[in-house]
Amino acid sequence: MTSDPAATLTHVTTLPGLFLSFEGGDGAGKSTQARLLGDWLTGLGREVVLTREPGGTELGLLLRDAVLHGDHVDARTEALLYATDRAHHVASLVRPALARGAVVVTDRYLDSSVAYQGSGRDLGADEVERLSLWAVDGLLPALTVLLDLDPVAGKARLTGDPDRLERAGDEFHRRTREAFLGRAEAEPGRWLVLDATRPVDELASEIRSRVATILGVAA
Ligand code: TYD
8 A cells, every 4th residue: 555565565565476467558559569568578487467457257257248338336335346357357367377476467557546546436546445455455556557648549449339438538547647747757667657648669679678677687
């Protein structure tokens, strides 16, 4: 928790693997960058687990459908559905992978809840962070890459019918973006903030070099 970062970081360092997350608005290119990073890490001979929230597990897929397409989901229910998805994801997939020494790369993690439900929905960032940290027993990524994008530009990149969150409106998405940037600024050691409008290969190379530094290998 922010008030006692050492307590939560203990959980990270006791596991032999490496936990990385991607964050940002819809349409920022997170899944492309997660895949490119995963390919590079696999080439280094690491076991890589590429996953996502919501919906990284079988139960998570049911929760994903409920939260993105369900009717009459109020803000607290929404926050709890994301937290439930995350608790199960971490307990059943992320922690076991980290325990065997894998690199886990997740497309979204708890910072999405703090930004979308805490600030976007106005439930309060601190409370949603506490809920999320409880759900995962304090597990935080070693690095979180924020692909920062003006939500108006992000919307233009989306294809298909918008889900409940994508329909939430410009002001909601503006608050969410500010929340991500604020969290990154408050905890620079965990975050890498990149302008998502830059070319894909340039972004991939910056991400690789930061991860290389953490792993102590050449980028
Ligand atoms: P995502 O899978 O990234 O969207 P897509 O597959 O459509 O690109 O996430 C789905 C939506 O859920 C996205 O709008 C962000 C939102 N979200 C939250 O509001 N809170 C959360 O904790 C998470 C993980 C996602």
